[in-house]
Amino acid sequence: MINSYRTIVALSALTVAGTSIASPIDLTIDPAQSSLNMAINIDVGIANDTDSDSSSLSGNIEIELDDDGNPLNITLNDLVINIDDTMNFNWSFGFFGDADATMADGSVFYANPGVPTGPVPVMDGGFTFPETFVNLGGLLTVNYNILLVGSGTEFVDLASQGPQSSEFSGTINIIGDTITVTATLPLDSVQPLTDSSGNELGTATTTGTATIVAVGTIQTCPADLNGDGALNFFDVSAFLNAFAAMEPAADFNGDGTHNFFDVSAFLNAFTAGCP
Numbered sequence: 001m002i003n004s005y006r007t008i009v010a011l012s013a014l015t016v017a018g019t020s021i022a023s024p025i026d027l028t029i030d031p032a033q034s035s036l037n038m039a040i041n042i043d044v045g046i047a048n049d050t051d052s053d054s055s056s057l058s059g060n061i062e063i064e065l066d067d068d069g070n071p072l073n074i075t076l077n078d079l080v081i082n083i084d085d086t087m088n089f090n091w092s093f094g095f096f097g098d099a100d101a102t103m104a105d106g107s108v109f110y111a112n113p114g115v116p117t118g119p120v121p122v123m124d125g126g127f128t129f130p131e132t133f134v135n136l137g138g139l140l141t142v143n144y145n146i147l148l149v150g151s152g153t154e155f156v157d158l159a160s161q162g163p164q165s166s167e168f169s170g171t172i173n174i175i176g177d178t179i180t181v182t183a184t185l186p187l188d189s190v191q192p193l194t195d196s197s198g199n200e201l202g203t204a205t206t207t208g209t210a211t212i213v214a215v216g217t218i219q220t221c222p223a224d225l226n227g228d229g230a231l232n233f234f235d236v237s238a239f240l241n242a243f244a245a246m247e248p249a250a251d252f253n254g255d256g257t258h259n260f261f262d263v264s265a266f267l268n269a270f271t272a273g274c275p
Helices: 002-013 233-244 260-272
Strands: 024-029 035-043 048-065 073-083 087-092 097-110 117-121 126-146 150-157 164-175 178-194 200-217
Touching: 024 178, 035 087, 035 097, 035 178, 048 200, 073 126, 073 164, 117 126, 126 178, 126 200, 150 178, 150 200, 233 260
Parallel strands: none
Antiparallel strands: 024 048, 024 200, 035 048, 035 200, 048 073, 048 087, 073 097, 073 117, 087 097, 097 126, 126 150, 126 164, 164 178, 178 200
């Protein structure tokens, strides 16, 4: 046992600086709690009207935290939001006519894959990414019959608008190894409406807010006994104290006894680092 202690102390002397933990966390967007409320204004010069619709949301978010137990910073790695339902819009211009549209296969996705946004501070569980670049996806099919404009069917490819900047803000709640991120992502874009000959019919202004609730599991780090997000001397010290007191935390292999095998299991976990 003395040799085991000496091995641990020697190991701790090499790791006083510590090893920080910053592993990606995958979050799944919960459709039952996540939704998009979107309004589209159609302006054809002589008249304009606004209609709105809503849909549940699904998809995934990938983040990194500087400390899984008590985060002070958050980084956004990826964002894929699926608009689950086909959205329908109807506009009435009174004497001048009307129009309707459907938006199918809608999505909002991170515009810079592989390039993280942040980190930004986490304060009292809240965070704000002031500028997050996203792309819209989906096809808006517009049918119209408008006096002095004409009638027909036109298609608006939302992806053709290119990236747009949006604030992404929310809160983090961690209970045990479960993390819940609740966030909002405002959407605002202006797209010209043109006919098949390239003649401009007007503009479509899209505004909305995606409200997102995403849940994931934090990968645990068994050797981080003091839970500070780093592997260093303090974890070794915590193990030594727990081992000397024969506390459950030092029964590292879970066999109900405190012996060399627990020391060996702790050493293996410590040297392996954390995910």
